[in-house]
Amino acid sequence: MYALLNFKDLPKELRGKKVSVESDENGPILVIPKDWEKYIKSNVGSIYVLPTDTFKERKGSNVKSNVQVSVIDEIHVTFQDYLNMGGKLLLI
Numbered sequence: 865m866y867a868l869l870n871f872k873d874l875p876k877e878l879r880g881k882k883v884s885v886e887s888d889e890n891g892p893i894l895v896i897p898k899d900w901e902k903y904i905k906s907n908v909g910s911i912y913v914l915p916t917d918t919f920k921e922r923k924g925s926n927v928k929s930n931v932q933v934s935v936i937d938e939i940h941v942t943f944q945d946y947l948n949m950g951g952k953l954l955l956i
Contacts, residue, residue, distance in 0.1 A: 874903050891950040898955040905943045913937040 878899055886893045896904060913936045919927040947953075 873907065874900065878903075886954075891952065893952045893954050894946070895954045895956060901953075901955055904953075907943065909941050911939045911941055913939065 878897070881897045881900070882895075883897075884895045886895055894904075914929075914933050915936060918929040918931050918933060920930070921927055943953075
C-alpha cells in the first residue's frame with residue numbers, strides 16, 4: 865500500500881493530509897483523502913527485494929540492517945495489484 869503513495873505526482877496543495885492503513889477481519893484498508901483518489905489509482909509503486917542475511921528483528925516484524933545493502937530486485941505494483949490481494953480503499 866505504501867509503495868503506491870508516490871507523492872511526486874500529487875499536487876503540492878494536496879500533500880500533508882492524513883493517510884493511514886487500517887484493517888478488519890477481511891484484510892487491509894488504505895484510508896486516504898477523497899481528492900487523492902485519481903492519483904493513487906494511477907500510481908505505480910515499487911517493492912524492493914533485499915538480501916536478508918544482515919537484517920536483525922527488532923520490535924516484532926520491523927527489521928533493520930546495520931550495513932548498507934543492495935537491492936536484489938524491484939517489483940512494480942499498481943493499485944489493481946493491491947485490490948487483487950484483497951485490499952480495500954476508504955476515501956475520507
